[in-house]
Amino acid sequence: MNRRRPRRFQSSPSRSGRRLVLPGGLILVVLVVIVALALQGGGGGGGGGAKKRGISRIDAVIRVNLLGYLGNGPKQAILLSNRSLGKAEFSVVGGHGVFLRGSIGRKRPSGWNSRFPFAYALDFSRFKRTGRYVLELNSTPHSRSPSFRVGAASSLYGPALARALFFFRAQHDGNQVDAAVLGRRPAHLLDRQAAVYHPPEYSAAGVLQGGLRPTTGHHNVLGGWFDAGDYLKFVETASYAEALILIADRDFPALMRSRAHNFMAEGRYEISWLLKMWDDHTRTLYYQVGIGDGNARLRGDHDLWRLPQADDALHAPRGNPRYYVKHRPVFRAGPAGARISPNLAGRLAADFGLCYQIFHRSAPVLATRCLMAGEHVFDLARTRDVRRLLTTSPHSYYPETSWQDDLELGA
Numbered sequence: 001m002n003r004r005r006p007r008r009f010q011s012s013p014s015r016s017g018r019r020l021v022l023p024g025g026l027i028l029v030v031l032v033v034i035v036a037l038a039l040q041g042g043g044g045g046g047g048g049g050a051k052k053r054g055i056s057r058i059d060a061v062i063r064v065n066l067l068g069y070l071g072n073g074p075k076q077a078i079l080l081s082n083r084s085l086g087k088a089e090f091s092v093v094g095g096h097g098v099f100l101r102g103s104i105g106r107k108r109p110s111g112w113n114s115r116f117p118f119a120y121a122l123d124f125s126r127f128k129r130t131g132r133y134v135l136e137l138n139s140t141p142h143s144r145s146p147s148f149r150v151g152a153a154s155s156l157y158g159p160a161l162a163r164a165l166f167f168f169r170a171q172h173d174g175n176q177v178d179a180a181v182l183g184r185r186p187a188h189l190l191d192r193q194a195a196v197y198h199p200p201e202y203s204a205a206g207v208l209q210g211g212l213r214p215t216t217g218h219h220n221v222l223g224g225w226f227d228a229g230d231y232l233k234f235v236e237t238a239s240y241a242e243a244l245i246l247i248a249d250r251d252f253p254a255l256m257r258s259r260a261h262n263f264m265a266e267g268r269y270e271i272s273w274l275l276k277m278w279d280d281h282t283r284t285l286y287y288q289v290g291i292g293d294g295n296a297r298l299r300g301d302h303d304l305w306r307l308p309q310a311d312d313a314l315h316a317p318r319g320n321p322r323y324y325v326k327h328r329p330v331f332r333a334g335p336a337g338a339r340i341s342p343n344l345a346g347r348l349a350a351d352f353g354l355c356y357q358i359f360h361r362s363a364p365v366l367a368t369r370c371l372m373a374g375e376h377v378f379d380l381a382r383t384r385d386v387r388r389l390l391t392t393s394p395h396s397y398y399p400e401t402s403w404q405d406d407l408e409l410g411a
């Protein structure tokens with residue numbers, strides 16, 4: 001699935017001349033930091049090649065986990081090459097010499113890409129000594145990895161987790177913001193009573209066609225995370241990031257709930273917003289808050305450079321091009337009880353199920369609400385005649401093509 005899109009980072013100079021930047025990448029940040037808690041695979045890149053007169057260049061690169069490896073945990077790196085390396089050997093090298101030698105694993109059938117059709121696993125799990133090391137390929141071509149650490153989870157992942165939590169706290173919208181994080185101030189308080197609209201229509205080039213079509217009624221969508229360098233809020237991306245946070249919190253509670261970084265509280269913050277976007281009472285899904293790209297008559301989020309709280313101060317009566325920047329629309333996926341795009345249904349069911357697993361003792365009322373919501377949203381997943389999946393408006397922001405994996409996660 002391709003969840004990336006070309007976007008302009010939203011920032012604005014403050015009165016003191018500094019810029020507040022809310023950088024993007026909810027998914028990338030969580031994948032890099034949290035998945036590393038459970039997986040000790042390849043993550044960095046480095047190495048070199050050899051070139052001799054009359055011999056074509058042979059390249060080899062060793063990719064390691066730059067966050068490091070747990071002393072008692074599995075340790076793997078990936079060796080990439082443009083030639084078959086047979087039964088080559090590698091070494092774990094430190095400041096005082098070679099600490100371990102091993103043979104490269106079998107070639108992976110799929111290779112890596114057209115440049116590196118040969119990929120091999122380097123397993124050095126039996127090495128447990130704390131310190132900083134590199135991996136070296138003991139053959140032609142010679143290759144040397146970037147340096148990496150072997151150590152305890154707290155020393156390896158603690159600083160990265162603290163930075164990741166700071167990132168998520170910087171994305172808070174609404175009234176639950178922390179002034180100590182980038183000088184954040186409350187913003188988009190009108191989301192408490194946002195007008196509900198049908199999904200907007202876009203051309204193939206991503207241009208909004210006509211205006212927005214309102215439904216009847218308003219809905220409270222206050223809070224939640226900004227998406228990626230702008231001030232929009234999507235169930236599509238938030239549900240994915242939230243699932244990874246909750247899985248890590250469930251499986252690594254000692255690491256994820258320390259004084260320095262309490263991800264349990266952050267997970268609860270976002271689940272509260274997702275419970276607003278899925279109205280379990282009416283069985284209605286709201287999938288997006290705000291509009292990014294407008295047209296000649298309607299300004300969107302991406303048309304303006306400003307701090308988030310500036311939207312609340314706008315003088316933008318109906319008919320003003322900036323009206324929807326201040327009075328942000330919330331888009332409804334369909335009428336109450338309608339079938340739901342299975343990618344969103346699956347990830348929301350996973351979020352709500354994880355919510356129950358984590359909070360059923362400390363917050364039983366919240367946990368029970370999550371459990372019921374998860375069952376209901378999963379039950380409404382469309383599994384027949386599935387056409388284009390619902391993601392965002394426009395769809396090109398985050399196009400998705402698979403959904404069975406999301407339903408499996410939810411189940």
